[in-house]
Amino acid sequence: MQLLTSSVGRKILMAITGQLMVLFVIVHLLGNSTIFIGWVNAYAEHLHAMPPVVWIFRIVMLALVGIHILFGIQLTLENSAANPQGYAVNNKLKATFASENMIWTGLLLLAFIVYHVLHFTARVTPDIVKGVDALGRFDVFTMVVSSFQHGIIAVIYVAAMVTLFLHLSHGIQSFFQTMGWNNAKSLPVFSKIAMVLAVIFLLGYSSIPLFIVTGILNK
């Protein structure tokens, strides 16, 4: 039970759930990128040909998000209670905007995840175009392109990816430290790797709405 109650145990659960979500973020980016080579409909078709797998995956993801948020909120509340009175002059040496706002970037991500699932998974938002392609498959490509042609939707997605960038620019290196996998020499290396990954996610994911809204990607 140490794992569920102690200061370090709960951090470790947050780190593991967070990092598993990062693995998802990597796989999801690879999947999404098939839109640039015209394979996205085939990719979606293959994915949905295995309903049990898809459902197990969804339940696991839900559990990860749930555990991560639960402890995230709990730890953050404890931390602000432990530091009730700030300084008149605040001069941080190492803490960053990203590290000090994990709870806010996290909650914004939660809001985005809810919207994103309603948008492209449940497909219940008004902008959704549902059709089939020439091969009779559900036309994911047209759905995505017609959606991102609304500037506001493209902006929401890019803003969400900036939020993800902030969360992960601190979160990924934090994971290594929480797991105790680094030492004085490797900590700066892991921090750089984390930053590179976070930038790749930002550019990779944002490129889809940006290429569509600028009309570069339209068929």
Added chain:
Amino acid sequence: MNLTLHVWRQAGPNQPGKLEVYEAKHVSPDQSFLEMLDEVNEELIKGGKDPISFDHDCREGICGMCSQVINGVPHGGQDRTTVCQLHMRTFKDGDSIFIEPWRARAFPLLRDLVVDRTALDRIIESGGYTSCHTGGVADGNAILIPKPDAEYAMDAAECIGCGACVAGCPNGSAMLFTSAKVAQLAALPQGKAEAAQRVCAMTESMKENGFGNCTNHYECQAACPKGINVKFIAKLNREFQKSLFE
């Protein structure tokens, strides 16, 4: 040089406090920060006013008593320097200097710049020791310790327990302090026997004493006058994971 000081004044625990302004005149660049405050206090006493209370003892950077947040940074932000070893030459004539106490829920304020840091002692009491028979002095080489392990333990043992890590931490966490003791003892044969109990007891005590949880801002290492490295926190995290399987 002449300086304007903004100093936190508070008559006692749970009383209202505020920043008061004082002029420090004819400050010598060779003075230490505490000597500068001593002179301000002499002037206050001459004027029949209450001197500023602040903690200090050795004034040579080894006891960990001095504890002031200067311009928002514990110990003033000069690399590996306690307030007592901070010299006035690091300031410029005409500077405004803000001096505040350590702020954290676990450190209740006693008066002005003095806070109660016994919560750190309670963390040590919970497990920061090795249980062993005392008796005659043991032969120094009876237990051989590899040089790198001894160096690692010594680096962790450099902590003087001042609490700057807590004061700097946005979460009021004592992870750096706690981890330094956990890592020091876990690196040595005498400490390994109780390593699992120790890491659990000490992190639990940290929580019970009102400190927050570490979120890896690394502000503590930057504030530490002894340069205690956050690698010891990674070590604590490893020790904690090991304890789960014991």
